[in-house]
Amino acid sequence: DSGVTQTPKHLITATGQRVTLRCSPRSGDLSVYWYQQSLDQGLQFLIQYYNGEERAKGNILERFSAQQFPDLHSELNLSSLELGDSALYFCASSGGQGARGYGYTFGSGTRLTVV
Amino acid sequence: AQKVTQAQTEISVVEKEDVTLDCVYETRDTTYYLFWYKQPPSGELVFLIRRNSFDEQNEISGRYSWNFQKSTSSFNFTITASQVVDSAVYFCALSEADTNAGKSTFGDGTTLTVKP
Numbered sequence: 056d057s058g059v060t061q062t063p064k065h066l067i068t069a070t071g072q073r074v075t076l077r078c079s080p081r082s083g084d085l086s087v088y089w090y091q092q093s094l095d096q097g098l099q100f101l102i103q104y105y106n107g108e109e110r111a112k113g114n115i116l117e118r119f120s121a122q123q124f125p126d127l128h129s130e131l132n133l134s135s136l137e138l139g140d141s142a143l144y145f146c147a148s149s150g151g152q153g154a155r156g157y158g159y160t161f162g163s164g165t166r167l168t169v170v
Numbered sequence: 171a172q173k174v175t176q177a178q179t180e181i182s183v184v185e186k187e188d189v190t191l192d193c194v195y196e197t198r199d200t201t202y203y204l205f206w207y208k209q210p211p212s213g214e215l216v217f218l219i220r221r222n223s224f225d226e227q228n229e230i231s232g233r234y235s236w237n238f239q240k241s242t243s244s245f246n247f248t249i250t251a252s253q254v255v256d257s258a259v260y261f262c263a264l265s266e267a268d269t270n271a272g273k274s275t276f277g278d279g280t281t282l283t284v285k286p
Contacts, residue, residue, distance in 0.1 A: 057214065088273065098261065098276040111273050145215060158205050158217035159274065 058082060061146050061162035069170055073134040076165045078146030080127055086110070086149045087129040088159065089121055093142040104129055136169045143167075172197045174264050176277035183252055184285050191247040191280045193262030199223075201267035204238065204245045205274060210258040221245060252284045 058081035068074055080087050089101040100113035104123035115121075118136075123129040133140060143166050147159035173196040183189045195204065206218040219229065221238050229236045233250045249256050259281050263274040 057216075090276075097278045100273040100275070103273055113273060143213065147215075158220045159207075159215075160217065161207075161215035163214050 057160050057162065059146060059148050059160050059162035061144075061165050063165060064163065065166050065168075067168045067170060068136060070136055070138060072136050072169075073132065074136065074167065076131040076133070076144055076146075076167075078129045078131070078148075078162055080129070080146075080148030081160045084148035084150050084160070085127065087123055087127070088147045088149070089115075089129070089131050090145045090147065091142045092145060092164070096142075098145075101131070133167070138169050141167055141169045172199075172202075172264050172266055172275045174262050174275055174277035176260075176262055176280050178280045179278070180281045180283070182283045182285065185254060186251050187284075188248060188250050189252050189282065189284075191249075191260050191262075191282065193245045193247065193277060195243050195245065195262070195264045197243075197264060197266055199266040203265045203267070205263040205265070206236065206245075206247050207261045207263060207276075208258045209261065209279070215261070218247075249282075252282075254284050254286055257282060257284045 060079040062077045066074055085106045088103045091099045091101055101115040102121050103111040107123050118134050121131045143164045145164045146162045149159050175194045178192055202223045204221045208216045208218055219236055226238050235248045237246045259279045261279045262277045265274040
């Protein structure tokens with residue numbers, strides 16, 4: 056157990072639907088990162104939060120949004136889902152504002168299948 | 171812009187062979203961090219090591235060793251006497267020391283298969 060909890064582990068949903076992925080960071084970590092892993096795109100950075108504030112944004116679609124709550128858990132919302140959104144979504148946490156000196160601790164991922 | 175290249179898409183070795191996974195990076199920052207992660211067939215991503223740009227000492231941890239060379243912008247990973255349990259996808263990653271961006275850029279990964 057890495058200490059980063061992601062739910063659900065698996066999600067199957069239809070095109071056009073909306074889903075919410077949840078992540079609880081490792082105890083004491085203030086930064087949360089979301090990554091998307093697909094076969095053709097590899098590991099793509101989506102967004103980072105630090106202590107409730109958005110810190111960095113990657114190639115995140117406008118249909119996707121995220122937030123980090125006061126208890127530091129984070130949610131990634133994916134809407135108007137398309138077949139191409141099928142992927143493994145990872146949450147990672149780290150101790151500092153940046154990854155400087157801190158490797159990520161990853162959750163086990165949420166496998167999203169859009170049918 | 172930062173970039174990480176893992177030119178080896180797949181490597182297959184027989185148990186007990188040594189294997190080196192290559193990683194070449196690009197960055198304009200003078201301060202940055204390099205990482206290796208392992209993704210076994212079960213799917214989770216496991217942090218293996220990090221290096222900062224000012225520390226070019228090689229590191230050895232059991233059968234694992236890492237060779238960081240700034241002159242060639244490389245951070246290679248060697249597994250000595252490979253074992254079947256080493257079969258996994260290995261990712262190299264780079265993070266620049268930017269106060270606004272803690273994100274890491276990952277290479278495409280190298281799939282290592284160790285056959286018994």
